[in-house]
Amino acid sequence: MSETKALESMIGEEYKYGFTTDVEYEDFPKGINEDVVRLISEKKNEPEWMTEFRLKAYRAWTEMEEPSWFNATYEKPKFDTLQFYSAPKNKPKLNSLDEVDPNIRETYEKLGIPLDEQKMLAGVAVDAVFDSVSIFTTFKEKLAEAGVIFCSISEAVQDYPELVKKYMGSVVPVRDNFYAALNSAVFSDGSFCYVPKDTICPMELSTYFRINNMNSGQFERTLIIAEENSHVSYLEGCTAPMFDEHQLHAAVVELVALDNAEIKYSTIQNWYSGDEEGRGGIYNFVTKRGACRGKNSKISWTQLETGSAVTLKYPSVILQGDNSVGEFFSVAVTNKRQQADTGTKMIHIGKNTKSTIISKGISAGRSDNSYRGQVKISKKADNARNYSQCDSMLIGQTCGAHTFPYIESANPTGKIEHEATTSRVGEDQIFYLQQRGISEDDAISLIVNGFCKEVLKELPMEFAVEANKLLGIKLEGSVG
Amino acid sequence: MLELKNLHAEVEGEGIEILKGVNLKVNKGEIHAIMGPNGSGKSTLAKVIAGHPEYEVTGGDIIYKGESILEMDPDERAHAGVFLAFQYPVEVPGVTNTTLLRESYNTIAASRGREELDPLEFDDYIREKLDLVEMNPDFLERSVNTGFSGGEKKRNEIFQMAVLQPTLSLLDETDSGLDIDALRIVSEGINKLHGEEDAVVLITHYQRLLNYIVPDYVHVMLGGRIVKSGGKELAFELEEKGYDWLESLAKVNGEAK
Ligand SMILES: Nc1ncnc2c1ncn2[C@@H]1O[C@H](COP(=O)(O)OP(=O)(O)O)[C@@H](O)[C@H]1O
Ligand SMILES: [Mg+2]
Numbered sequence: 234m235s236e237t238k239a240l241e242s243m244i245g246e247e248y249k250y251g252f253t254t255d256v257e258y259e260d261f262p263k264g265i266n267e268d269v270v271r272l273i274s275e276k277k278n279e280p281e282w283m284t285e286f287r288l289k290a291y292r293a294w295t296e297m298e299e300p301s302w303f304n305a306t307y308e309k310p311k312f313d314t315l316q317f318y319s320a321p322k323n324k325p326k327l328n329s330l331d332e333v334d335p336n337i338r339e340t341y342e343k344l345g346i347p348l349d350e351q352k353m354l355a356g357v358a359v360d361a362v363f364d365s366v367s368i369f370t371t372f373k374e375k376l377a378e379a380g381v382i383f384c385s386i387s388e389a390v391q392d393y394p395e396l397v398k399k400y401m402g403s404v405v406p407v408r409d410n411f412y413a414a415l416n417s418a419v420f421s422d423g424s425f426c427y428v429p430k431d432t433i434c435p436m437e438l439s440t441y442f443r444i445n446n447m448n449s450g451q452f453e454r455t456l457i458i459a460e461e462n463s464h465v466s467y468l469e470g471c472t473a474p475m476f477d478e479h480q481l482h483a484a485v486v487e488l489v490a491l492d493n494a495e496i497k498y499s500t501i502q503n504w505y506s507g508d509e510e511g512r513g514g515i516y517n518f519v520t521k522r523g524a525c526r527g528k529n530s531k532i533s534w535t536q537l538e539t540g541s542a543v544t545l546k547y548p549s550v551i552l553q554g555d556n557s558v559g560e561f562f563s564v565a566v567t568n569k570r571q572q573a574d575t576g577t578k579m580i581h582i583g584k585n586t587k588s589t590i591i592s593k594g595i596s597a598g599r600s601d602n603s604y605r606g607q608v609k610i611s612k613k614a615d616n617a618r619n620y621s622q623c624d625s626m627l628i629g630q631t632c633g634a635h636t637f638p639y640i641e642s643a644n645p646t647g648k649i650e651h652e653a654t655t656s657r658v659g660e661d662q663i664f665y666l667q668q669r670g671i672s673e674d675d676a677i678s679l680i681v682n683g684f685c686k687e688v689l690k691e692l693p694m695e696f697a698v699e700a701n702k703l704l705g706i707k708l709e710g711s712v713g
Numbered sequence: 714m715l716e717l718k719n720l721h722a723e724v725e726g727e728g729i730e731i732l733k734g735v736n737l738k739v740n741k742g743e744i745h746a747i748m749g750p751n752g753s754g755k756s757t758l759a760k761v762i763a764g765h766p767e768y769e770v771t772g773g774d775i776i777y778k779g780e781s782i783l784e785m786d787p788d789e790r791a792h793a794g795v796f797l798a799f800q801y802p803v804e805v806p807g808v809t810n811t812t813l814l815r816e817s818y819n820t821i822a823a824s825r826g827r828e829e830l831d832p833l834e835f836d837d838y839i840r841e842k843l844d845l846v847e848m849n850p851d852f853l854e855r856s857v858n859t860g861f862s863g864g865e866k867k868r869n870e871i872f873q874m875a876v877l878q879p880t881l882s883l884l885d886e887t888d889s890g891l892d893i894d895a896l897r898i899v900s901e902g903i904n905k906l907h908g909e910e911d912a913v914v915l916i917t918h919y920q921r922l923l924n925y926i927v928p929d930y931v932h933v934m935l936g937g938r939i940v941k942s943g944g945k946e947l948a949f950e951l952e953e954k955g956y957d958w959l960e961s962l963a964k965v966n967g968e969a970k
Contacts, residue, residue: 659803660766660767661803662803662804662805664760664763664765664766664767664787664803665799665802665803665805666805666813667764667786667787667788667791668763668764668787668788668790668791668796668797668799669791669813669814669816669817669873669877670788670791670792670817670820670821670824670877671788671813671816671817671820672786672788672820673786673788675816675820679805679808679812679813679816680805680808682807682808683805683806683807683808683856684806684807685807686807687807
């Protein structure tokens with residue numbers, strides 16, 4: 234399998250991941266209450282403290298209101314008929330690949346993510362999450378040799394309870410926001426990664442999320458901890474079948490970087506985005522946050538958001554350690570009736586902290602694309618610096634682009650720079666390229682790729698070429 | 714090579730007629746100059762031949778290599794060898810000259826059943842072409858036309874022409890914006906590129922370009938028509954008398970049609 238193949242498969246042409254897999258699911262009640270929360274915890278055989286964590290979150294959630302401050306309108310999820318947990322039936326504790334349900338195995342094959350290590354991308358370890366549960370994690374042994382733990386969060390709760398207890402909820406507290414509270418109550422699975430002191434993770438880590446069940450929500454939880462002087466690069470990819478109904482995806486991702494540690498987190502989000510009329514598609518409401526706890530630590534978010542009917546997502550960095558660095562590189566593409574309200578928060582607390590925000594929003598069709606970002610420099614953050622650049626590109630006349638920057642500075646030594654541009658892909662630009670022999674679709678793809686260049690170059694190399702392709706495919710036929 | 718037959722065109726959807734019956738015949742190996750005052754329709758003519766969607770052909774025909782190309786998309790016309798050096802080249806931020814040219818070259822090559830060049834071969838190939846217009850190699854890695862001066866944009870157009878080797882080159886006011894040295898260099902480049910198998914149509918309203926590139930025919934465009942054609946002497950006559958003396962001619966011709 235070539236190195237770029239995996240991503241190619243995450244991307245697909247005219248949504249080729251819209252298929253469903255026939256699997257038998259465990260029975261599970263619909264709706265949510267304390268019993269449901271307890272039942273999830275029980276199913277997962279969790280220790281008392283974990284159950285308590287969930288219940289506390291659930292109680293907090295019941296007191297919270299669904300937010301509505303963003304620039305998107307949609308029908309609210311119906312929590313009383315939603316299924317909060319969905320696990321394929323044949324799922325004993327999997328020790329070998331042979332035990333994975335053949336249908337599910339085939340699903341990942343079809344997606345271009347074979348779980349067989351021999352066929353895998355060299356240098357990339359995968360955790361496959363199907364609906365609510367982690368199906369299989371590859372290259373565990375190889376990573377263990379380096380001391381790196383990479384497993385499902387469920388396993389981590391069982392095998393590394395001290396680490397989970399210490400860090401889960403420490404970056405995104407259970408009452409942080411409506412969807413984070415909900416996730417904390419019902420999260421089913423996700424990935425866990427721990428990189429010990431003085432360790433450079435020997436391979437690219439990735440999680441491949443697949444929603445299959447039409448009626449279930451997906452609530453996954455990811456926790457990555459990088460100890461002093463360690464380094465890890467992680468990539469997540471997402472696809473889902475095409476249904477006429479909306480599915481809810483409400484994840485929480487927490488990153489912790491200690492002294493001199495570096496975490497690079499990349500996302501290629503290609504959930505089903507709904508049809509021309511706005512039917513179906515995923516609600517992508519996720520809370521992603523990293524804490525640069527140690528001095529000289531660095532957290533970098535790179536995202537390529539192309540799917541979902543509605544995206545509300547603000548990967549953020551809390552810059553606690555002195556000299557720590559936060560980065561956010563984003564390309565958000567919306568087409569048809571998609572709505573995206575995405576951006577970041579950079580919270581400067583330590584001295585000499587530095588953050589960079591590069592956001593590229595591309596809107597086509599009848600979509601709406603908003604950048605929303607907050608830069609906050611607290612009192613003690615001497616010499617903090619931020620540079621933000623938010624560029625919007627419009628294709629056609631019926632889409633919208635908006636920028637909402639919020640800047641707060643409580644320290645006079647802080648330096649904040651913000652630049653924003655809006656441009657339109659013009660007929661003249663396309664004609665110029667067509668006159669040079671390039672087809673209309675390729676011309677758009679070239680213009681858009683040029684526009685996103687600074688962000689795309691931040692993606693792990695193996696995936697960059699295919700990311701270009703994804704952009705082209707998403708915007709095919711969007712002019713004329 | 715190219716034959717325009719009573720070509721009429723208007724701005725798409727607005728009903729403003731700009732080309733009001735253009736007739737022109739260009740054979741291979743020839744250089745034609747089209748002159749005329751501002752607003753006479755020269756750029757529109759070039760864009761219509763290249764297939765710009767902003768204009769609709771409402772009458773007449775464009776015959777290229779023996780066939781009507783009216784139904785062809787702009788990229789297909791480019792594959793067939795039509796090249797337009799723009800009066801106002803467009804900026805494409807983030808896309809380097811090399812990226813654009815390699816994509817163009819390979820797409821055109823593929824459409825003609827020729828071998829594509831790999832990045833290394835392509836690099837050798839374009840460096841050779843750079844010399845032809847004496848362009849600094851730094852321009853290869855710069856975004857297409859982005860932040861280029863007027864003259865640099867024009868030189869870049871001719872550089873692209875050198876790389877793509879078209880059979881029909883429409884050069885729209887390539888001379889404007891070039892200083893005298895650049896004009897000489899670019900003109901020499903065009904002369905070297907031109908041969909027995911291709912044709913060049915120069916659009917200009919100054920005679921000075923024609924000191925460097927000697928046309929076989931000169932046409933004068935006025936009010937969306939070619940009102941007079943002649944040999945290269947016509948250019949001198951225009952330089953001397955201006956366009957005014959042709960105005961009446963335009964009217965007479967217009968009423969006659
Ligand atoms: N898209 C357009 N919409 C309206 N008028 C146009 C358009 N394009 C060209 N024109 C008009 O057509 C005439 C010819 O323009 P042009 O071909 O650019 O002239 P030239 O190149 O000879 O100076 C001008 O009056 C110009 O304003
Ligand atoms: Mg003109």
